[in-house]
Amino acid sequence: MLKVEGIVKSYKTGGFFAKERQNILRNISFECGSGECLGIIGESGSGKSTLGRLVLGIEKPDRGTVRLNGENVLHRTVRLGHLSAVFQDYTSSINPYFTVEEAILEPITAQRKSRAEDRSKVELLLNQVGLNPSYMSKHAHELSGGEAQRVCIARAISTEPECIVLDEAVSSLDVSVQIQVLKLLKELKELYNMSYIFITHDLQAAAYICDRIIIFRDGQIEETVEAQRLKDVQSPYARKLLNSLITF
Numbered sequence: 001m002l003k004v005e006g007i008v009k010s011y012k013t014g015g016f017f018a019k020e021r022q023n024i025l026r027n028i029s030f031e032c033g034s035g036e037c038l039g040i041i042g043e044s045g046s047g048k049s050t051l052g053r054l055v056l057g058i059e060k061p062d063r064g065t066v067r068l069n070g071e072n073v074l075h076r077t078v079r080l081g082h083l084s085a086v087f088q089d090y091t092s093s094i095n096p097y098f099t100v101e102e103a104i105l106e107p108i109t110a111q112r113k114s115r116a117e118d119r120s121k122v123e124l125l126l127n128q129v130g131l132n133p134s135y136m137s138k139h140a141h142e143l144s145g146g147e148a149q150r151v152c153i154a155r156a157i158s159t160e161p162e163c164i165v166l167d168e169a170v171s172s173l174d175v176s177v178q179i180q181v182l183k184l185l186k187e188l189k190e191l192y193n194m195s196y197i198f199i200t201h202d203l204q205a206a207a208y209i210c211d212r213i214i215i216f217r218d219g220q221i222e223e224t225v226e227a228q229r230l231k232d233v234q235s236p237y238a239r240k241l242l243n244s245l246i247t248f
């Protein structure tokens with residue numbers, strides 16, 4: 001279970017010596033249960049990706065804590081192998097000098113598992129994301145967008161993490177590929193009982209994959225709603241935002 005409590009985050013607004021700071025996240029608290037997919041929807045610049053980085057323990061909050069099963073994610077041992085991420089920019093997510101096999105093995109190697117099992121593990125992971133073993137020796141530039149994102153997903157699930165932060169993970173893909181990858185993510189979530197923090201602008205994608213959706217406004221939670229009851233949002237802002245995001 002992921003528990004975010006009282007997160008506050010600001011950044012310096014000017015250069016290195018600047019004293020002024022811009023508040024990005026203001027007192028954010030929520031929980032994401034095991035096996036739950038929690039969506040974060042909000043306008044551009046509202047702080048969604050910043051929140052994602054704090055959940056991953058990549059950055060430190062000014063105040064507040066992110067805990068995974070009661071332990072602070074700022075400790076490397078708490079996040080290593082237990083938390084992972086899939087980002088929008090799949091091409092730069094994969095080291096261009098790595099083969100697919102090396103890219104998928106990166107997090108496993110960080111956990112120092114035995115090398116003998118590695119190849120068969122990569123084969124299994126490729127299979128689970130719908131790619132055949134011949135992909136192992138390819139490099140990122142030889143993959144289509146959908147294939148590269150499948151490799152990123154295989155890498156993200158390789159350590160069987162409890163939680164994955166998916167930051168606009170399907171947004172750069174063609175619509176038909178988006179649907180396939182969303183379906184795959186849903187299946188993998190069931191298979192491994194993982195939690196997802198699903199950051200997106202895409203209301204349809206969120207409605208498809210999420211159990212609950214947080215509507216974010218200017219670094220604060222405006223409203224949280226069950227994905228199946230999106231039409232019942234209460235606040236006028238949330239209504240307006242959702243209407244603006246409906247594209248059909």
Ligand SMILES: Nc1ncnc2c1ncn2[C@@H]1O[C@H](COP(=O)(O)OP(=O)(O)OP(=O)(O)O)[C@@H](O)[C@H]1O
Nearest residue numbers: 011012024042043044045046047048049050051201
């Ligand atoms: N490392 C940083 N240093 C300074 N300011 C930053 C940093 N990271 C983000 N910001 C600022 O924080 C604000 C929120 O950015 P963030 O990327 O979290 O928003 P977002 O909701 O994910 O936006 P988008 O949907 O466009 O990706 C922006 O004004 C951004 O310029």
